[in-house]
Amino acid sequence: MFKALGLFAVGMLWLIVATTLVGFLPAWLPAPDVVLIVVILFSFQYPLPLGGGLSFSFGLMQDVLSGGVIGLNALSKMVVFFFSRWIRQRFYFSTVASKIAMVFFGGMVDGLVVIVILFIGGMLHTPAVVLARQLLFQILFTGLLSPLVLVITPTVSDLGERGTEDGFRYGHKKARARGI
């Protein structure tokens, strides 16, 4: 419980810092999705109830701070969390580069979920080409920012030693089989 609260407090601080610093970026640059990086990190590091719950909470806070549809980012971040977990449980990720690649894929999934919901709700009037350009630009920008966060986190093989989750055990077994 205390761990969850602590992580939530740190995450909120990170989100508030990001909302202030985004103001220093030029308007044509998309705001990097700092929550997405954190969600990817959680999917690598924490089990479903804790990581999923925190991803949901940060997505919800992102919705509140952006003034948009409440629940939109909460849902998309949960989808990204599950997607990232699903990928991680099937492939062995040990390098920071893999995690950064995961941020790119996660960004794509997040953007697609948001676009689909906004499109269904009739809230999207932007031409598809412009939308695709903006989405790619945003993913690229978020991906470029992600090393700052991901490089300081432990690798999956380290986490595998704890053996808290199936995915970690799977990764650990695979790593042992490879003699890592």
Next chain:
Amino acid sequence: MVDLRRRRGKIVIICLLFCVVVLIVFQIGGGYEGDALHKVGLRPLSPWQRAFHWIVDSVHTAFQNHVLLVNLKEENRHIQEEVRRLKRENAELRESAQTLERLRSLLLLKARVPAAMIAAEVVAYSPSAWFRTIVINKGQRDGVKKGFPVVTLEGVVGKVMRISSSSSVVLLVIDRNSSVDCLVERTRMRGIVEGEGGGRCYLRYVPRTEDIQVGDRIITSGLGGIFPKGLSMGEVVRVEKKEYGLFQEIEVMPSADLSRLEEVMVIVSPAREGEG
């Protein structure tokens, strides 16, 4: 027998997902706007945002005023100190002059627009790339209401979208959900300026037969009851007439520099539904 205690976490997550989907459906369907949730969420966060904005602003100013100057002058300690002192004074004066200039422009705007206004400071920007919004430090307590237009001397910034007691979220004109009824100043042709989510807007529904040129100024029409007539919206930067279709594609660069907003004015007038 399913062990519910072991699966408690998964059940909670599934319930959260279900609730959020229902909430989204309600909001998209127009049954609920989410105002209460925004208000509850913004209230505890806005003091932290303001505090951090103050810290960042102070560090930024200190860095600009002192650190850079110190690094540049290492040759002569005597002259360096003198230069540093003068530069610091100069920077402080320049900062004061810039602040005065910004405040003067706000006063000019106040004189130009015949409506009561409230000056507000921008304290944060949207953390989501899908919504182009800013947070200002004035809210319900200061008389701000939902739908109030937000402007600078350069032009239209947006309109108040969400409010809490001490802060408000402003939807910028470049957001995809923003639309403002406007006129082309030269030809008086009407159109709707819609955001595109990047740094620019589009003037929609202008027939392809109309003479629109790059450089034409776009102003608010006053229709819709939110923005007063004659406020500068932007300038036409690209006109494209395709071989098909009824309308031409007109790209507009907003007059206000939306990435450099520090102070804005909220026009206090009764908000009406129907625009934006």
